[in-house]
Amino acid sequence: MMLRFFLIVLLSLPAQAETVTATRTIRAHAIIADTDVALSTMAVPNGYQRLVDVVGQEARVVLYPGRPILVDDIGPPALVTRNQIVQVHFRGNGLEIVTEGRALERGAIGDLLRIMNLSSRATLFGQVQDDGTILVRQ
Template identity: 65%
Template sequence: MQNAFVCFLFGLVLGADMVIADTVVPARPIRAQSIIAETDLALRGGDLANGFQSIASVAGQEARVVLYPGRPILIGDIGPPAIVTRNQIVQMRYENSGLHIVAEGRSLDRGAVGDRLRVMNLSSRATLVGRVMQDGSIKVSK
């Protein structure tokens, strides 16, 4: 009987030290490619290794997939808002050893700053790969 009481007290002490973190979940359905607002989010008890614990870290991001109410938002489900859309006319920039080439292209993908995407040169119809820059241009690599 005494061992059971000691185990019970030990469990209370351990339980007092354990803190359960909150996980960010959608408060309503959020469509893919939508910008997430603070009012779209809620906190639910429970800690998830690849989830978010604060609403501030999710608000302002873009949903990459459909987010359903009550389900935890995972790291891969959201990202920075896209600034280049598919079929958008963009400036392609190539720089190498002092050579600078600028041409118009059509974006074949959608992307945020830093994303790699395909772009088609409007003059030659060649498909190239580049990285989205802050100003919305595409820095083409070799």
């Protein structure tokens, strides 16, 4: 009888959720290392529950110690920085043109960036590829 009571009490207790928090101040655009984060026993709806999901990502905003790391606070590391000269690939209708451009924004793989074609001075939008080039499609 006592065992049943003990099991009922254990099952009725709420489960403790863990959330990833910063252990030190992490500046924006810094890569998060495993020593920068820890698990804390608090429940945050938009927070990360696993350290693996956070380590290696780039902070988009300043992260303060003891505060939970939210989904919008981090992202993949940027491959292209603002004002960087990048190789631009134009593809459309079976034609490919390769030229140089200047990135007008920072971006990671898959981000859509504004770039300026250096030869024509035209502003274009292109997607960052995994090798750091920008792909413009029509």
